[in-house]
Amino acid sequence: MNMNPYLPEMATIVETIQETHNIKTFRVVLNNEERMKNFTFRPGQVGQLSVFGVGESTFVINSSPTRMEYLQFSVMRVGEVTSKLHQLQPGDHIGVRAPLGNSFPIEALQGKNIVFIGGGIGMAPLRTLFVYMLDNRTSYKNITLLYGARSPADLTYKAELPEWISRKDVQTVLTIDNPAEGWEHQVGLIPNVLLDIAPKPKDTFAITCGPPIMIKFTLQALKKLGFEDENIITTLEKRMKCGVGICGRCNIGTKYVCLDGPVFTYAQLKELPSEL
Amino acid sequence: MSPLDDLKTAIKSRLGELDCVIGWEQGYDQLHATPLFIRSEADLDRLVIGPLAVHNLATYLPGLRGKKVGIIVKGCDSRSVIQLLNENLITRDDLVVFGLCCSGVVSHRKIRAALPVDPGFVEAVDLSTDTLSITASGQTTILHMADIAADKCQICQYPNALIADVLVGSPQESKVLTTLACQEEFEAKSEAEKFAFWQETMSRCIRCYACRNACPMCVCRDFCISTSRDPLWLGQENTPGENMMFQLIHVSHLTGRCTECGECERACPVDIPLLLLRRYMNKQVQDVFEHRAGTALEQTPPLLTFKVEEEGIKERGW
Amino acid sequence: MKYITKKNLLRLTEELSSVYRVLAPVAQGGTVTFRRFHPGMTLDMHSRMAAVSAKMATLPQTESLLLVQRVEENKKPELTETLPQGKTLVMGARPCDARGKLLLDPVFITEKIRDQHFIHRRENSIFITLACDQPETTCFCHSVGSGPADTAGSDILLTLVGEGYVAQAISDQGQEIVTHSFFEDAQDRGQQAQAKHGHALELMGQAHDYSSAPAKILERFDDMDFWEVQSAKCISCGACTYMCPTCYCFNITDNDLGLTSQRIRTWDNCMSHTFTLEASGHNPRPTKAHRLKNRVGHKFSYYPDLYGGIMACCGCGRCIKQCPTGVDIRQIVNAAQEYAQ
Secondary structure, X not given: OOOOOOOOEEEEEEEEEEOOOOEEEEEEEEOOHHHXXXXXXXXXXXXXXXXXXXXXXXXXXXXXXXXOOOEEEXXXXXXXXXXXXXXXXXXXXXXXXXXXOOOOOHHHHOOOEEEEEEEHHHHHHHHHHHHHHHHOHHHOOOEEEEEEEOOHHHOOOOOOHHHHXXXXXXXXXEEEOOOOOOOOOEEOOHHHHHHHHOOOOOOEEEEEEOXXXXXXXXXXXXXXXXXXXXXXXXXXXXXXXXXXXXXXXXEEOOEEOXXXXXXXXXHHHHHOOOOO | OOHHHHHHHHHHHHHHHOOEEEEEEEOOOOOOEEEEEEOOHHHXXXXXXXXXXXXXXXXXXXXXXXXXEEEEEOHHHHHHHHHHXXXXXXXXXXXXXXXXXXXXXXXXXXXXXXXXXOOOOEEEEXXXXXXXXXXXXXXXXXXXXXXXXXXXHHOOOOOEOOOOOXXXXXXXXXXXXXXXXXXXXXXXXXXHHHHHHHHHHOOOXXXXXXXXXXXXXXXXXXXXXXXXXXXXXXXXXXXXXXXXXXXXXXXXXXXXXXXXXXXXXXXXXXXXXXXXXXXXXXXXXXXXXXXXXXXXXXXXXXXXXXXXXXXXXXXXXX | OEEEEHHHHHHHHHHHOOOOEEEXXXXXXXXXXXXXXXXXXXXXXXXXXXXXXXXXXXXXXEEXXXXXXXXXXXXXXXXXXXXXXXXXXXXXXXXXXXXXXXXXXXXHEOOOOEOHHHHHHHHOEEXXXXXXXXXXXXXXXXXXXXXXXXXXXXOEEEXXXXXXXXXXXXXXXXXXXXXXXXXXXXXXXXXXXXXXXXXXXXXXXXXXOOXXXXXXXXXXOOOHHHHHHHHOOOOOOOHHHHHOOOOOOEEEEEEEEOOEEEEEXXXXXXXXXXXXXXXXXXXXXXXXXXXXXXXXXXXXXXXXXXXXXXXXXXXXXXXXXXXXXXXXXXXXXXXXXXXXX
């Protein structure tokens, strides 16, 4: 790895997928073939994508390390960099600084039941681990995926959802906030649907990501279901610049989300000052 | 009773209905005052007024919108209050104004220049009507107030608060002088000299935005174009050009709104004479629109309105 | 111990400026700042402490990280790493400047991350420091493990004695410089320098004990009433952070210049609203009270918790002295330390 932590590697966009009206998925390959071949990361780690002349932003690598044809990032169009990213096409070049940050504790999760609870774009960091577990299916016990969005149009990874639903070795539950025509799955807010599914907390890890308000009520629901703080895992987002724990803006007390995170257990979060 | 006692009595009688009253207290040494947020009668004991109470406290008002606030103002500060009211940036009903009749404040920069030793280690300060005696590093120096008064005080036309629910002190006379030698000297320079001056001076600027945040009329603050990336007006690069660009934007945004309180210049940690720009712009506004910001309620800043035919602008018949 | 006359120090600085980018205190427009020194200039070592610290020697306000060039629109961009070049010498730093520099090391040079730009500047900079004759009312270096004649981070420590300086070489590089013929033997002036050091420290009075600050500040974390009172007079500008020797937070932005673009690192300011503003509009530190809490917390709680109890403050007092509204970080930390329910 290059010694200069700020130097991006050149990469080429090989494919883009318009997931929703404002979320686009980018499949990216490092230009240096050798580097791409030897590139390793752990589920949950993030990368900084550069649009040169515009800037850099942080996104989770949502492909799985078990499938290394490309690195995948899903980008919601909200700011300067993401707006410019959305204009890029296959063949365009971007910079990548990855992998950064910590990752899901995949070893500790082995042999456990897993409940994924994702809301909106919050499905991105879960996807990497979910696909990783599908590819190492025998290492984990029951796997449940609860994925919700405001409406059917707001669901990402639509191309993969039929396969996930059809698989017998995972339970996939989709939900939307309000009834919609042609919708055959659940209707209701994620925390409520979670209480309905009522996964058993014994030997189970809950892994959740989504908008702050969803997280807040999901944590309450998980506590109601009897989950231990240590067994609830989430990933955080902050404004980041350096991505390597120096520039000083993503800290919560002594912890830097870009370096010590983005993955934290609820128990760890409770130890931190409340500044989310 | 002294004006300070009168003021304390007046504040005491209103404190109950207010979240706080903003005044001054002694700062880190006897030579420096600092803003004081009075929330109890005990806090009131620390209140000071006088030539060391330099800050224009009106700067805090927009940030306290929605709260009932009392504020102590000098004549110049009162113009900022009026301007904020005129621009509907604060609410009169939420405000109790304690006005002062002011005989001027000091310029700490002038004090520094006038002392034989740096006043970093101040041991004692003694204030009389016309003099300021400072003991620093074992040396005592007596300075005349006239020599160390802030520039704005030397040409002050509004020494007494123009808006006040309570006015304390005995009214002061406006100054005879209306222009400053330093301003005239600067404006007499050639364009090339001025360019060289700003090139040099702005290389000192650290873009800390103390000038912006100390300005009572700079109310965009958190949403300032200086940090906007879209549109991108200013890069983050610290160069004299970019730094000056910010100042020019600042001045433009204050056209017809600047009350010339001098907080921008006073706040600058590297002593950039920012008022040279403000005074120049204000002179233009006065010449063209006969407007002086914050001198009367119900004024509209000239650039916040328009007339089909501006008397001061010859659009036809050149 | 060596001795160098004022006149010879100026001549030495002139000579050194052909090898080093020399930064020296220069009085101009009523203030003193570190400026690039060129032969013919004077050294304003004694008028007052420079308004802005010598931090720019190792962390310049603007620094290029990367140059990106394209031959044509839509063509693959070529990246060029822009690492710093050359050597820097700071003449007339104060002990707080030198110590401040050291406090950045554990942040920029870790086991995992080595900031090449910082390391280059750090390894290629020399600090010739002037011991302080007497403290200012805002100085509290002795309360944060330093002092008016602290040698930490300096290559040579100068002490004004008579019409020249006693020069104490601290590092090998400093040792090499004092072998120059401009230096003579200090003789008994060494003792005079020692006496001055003692006197300056005495003038500072009792040091404050900050050891309880990290825990006490965290105790107040959720007490926003406390932080609102402490931050009431703060105007949330960046003067304190930019003048501070130990504030290192930075921004990274791209300057688009058409076919080329430059990625720059610039000083950033945790007191600014945009510092933590997320693209979604959410801001974890939405008010000046939140931001001042982080600034004070970083210096007197998070940093010491991470790095062995050392405060991220060198006690220079610039943030107090030059704050437009006189916010006094000592008072804020004291208030947290002495807080009684």
